[in-house]
Amino acid sequence: MAVPESRLRPEEELATGSGGAMARVISLANQKGGVAKTTTTVNLAAALQELGERVLTIDLDPQSNLTMSQGLNPDTIERSMFDVLVRSLPIEEIIENVELNVAVSSIDLAGAELALASMIGRERALEKALNPVRSRYDFILIDTPPSLGLLTINALTASHEVIVPVQCEYLSLRGLAQLQNTLKMIRENLNPSVDISGILPTMYDGRTLHCREAVEMLLENFGDRVFKTRIRKTVRYAEAPVAGTSVLAYDPKGAAAGAYRSLAKEVLNGAQAQEHA
Numbered sequence: 001m002a003v004p005e006s007r008l009r010p011e012e013e014l015a016t017g018s019g020g021a022m023a024r025v026i027s028l029a030n031q032k033g034g035v036a037k038t039t040t041t042v043n044l045a046a047a048l049q050e051l052g053e054r055v056l057t058i059d060l061d062p063q064s065n066l067t068m069s070q071g072l073n074p075d076t077i078e079r080s081m082f083d084v085l086v087r088s089l090p091i092e093e094i095i096e097n098v099e100l101n102v103a104v105s106s107i108d109l110a111g112a113e114l115a116l117a118s119m120i121g122r123e124r125a126l127e128k129a130l131n132p133v134r135s136r137y138d139f140i141l142i143d144t145p146p147s148l149g150l151l152t153i154n155a156l157t158a159s160h161e162v163i164v165p166v167q168c169e170y171l172s173l174r175g176l177a178q179l180q181n182t183l184k185m186i187r188e189n190l191n192p193s194v195d196i197s198g199i200l201p202t203m204y205d206g207r208t209l210h211c212r213e214a215v216e217m218l219l220e221n222f223g224d225r226v227f228k229t230r231i232r233k234t235v236r237y238a239e240a241p242v243a244g245t246s247v248l249a250y251d252p253k254g255a256a257a258g259a260y261r262s263l264a265k266e267v268l269n270g271a272q273a274q275e276h277a
């Protein structure tokens, strides 16, 4: 897995002068819905945590699936990422420490695109909000909504890298060009170093030719940026959120948990390869 050349921005490198390392900020993005962005955010976070990493997850989707899948009820949440982005509420105040550390979302967040639109620095609201907590975590994973609107643009502007979960289907692959165009615009205008660090084939079913061909196409187009880990299709990933936990807590010995452990190792090794380069 390739990692973008510069994980740290110059101002962060200065900030780390005192020795405190800064979090690797990763967006899970794909404007298509139902490709396992939220599932990957939760289970990659749980797997990294199991390896001793300090992880913050951010629910940036007004549908609040990440918040819900950690057993939290968005309907009773009074302050959320909306207040962080639009009212400059410190992010620490809306982080719930459950199985994972979750900066929560509620349906309010649906109004954030409109509220942000007229603000100066509207694309950098999240980047700014993360500054006070960067040194407290090793990883910050941002779950994004299924669109390329201002919320996703905020996520990509705040991130060092992007992991793209892709369903193993021809039509899912077609949507990647649009995401790449958006990333190109973000690099030109807002965040020069952000790039796709990994493509994750999800809902993989090796028994179908179509699925195997879809992965072949991904490899042709993205080479070593495609993770070696394949996330297979299984109902375990839908069952765990009902219990309010990751699949690693729900079925620790199962293959579904093992797949995300393997992904976490790839994500960590990518960083090591880069640090020693």
Ligand code: ADP
Pocket (backbone or CB within 6 Å): 032, 033, 034, 035, 036, 037, 038, 039, 040, 065, 146, 202, 203, 204, 231, 232, 233, 234, 235, 237, 238, 239
């Ligand atoms: P997104 O956040 O991209 O919209 P989700 O993570 O919510 O996608 O996943 C969409 C649905 O597919 C959910 O019901 C989830 O439980 C299910 N799902 C996710 N990954 C898998 C998988 N590997 N196999 C089967 N179902 C999955």
Ligand code: MG
Pocket (backbone or CB within 6 Å): 037, 038, 039, 061, 065, 066, 143, 144
């Ligand atoms: Mg989602």
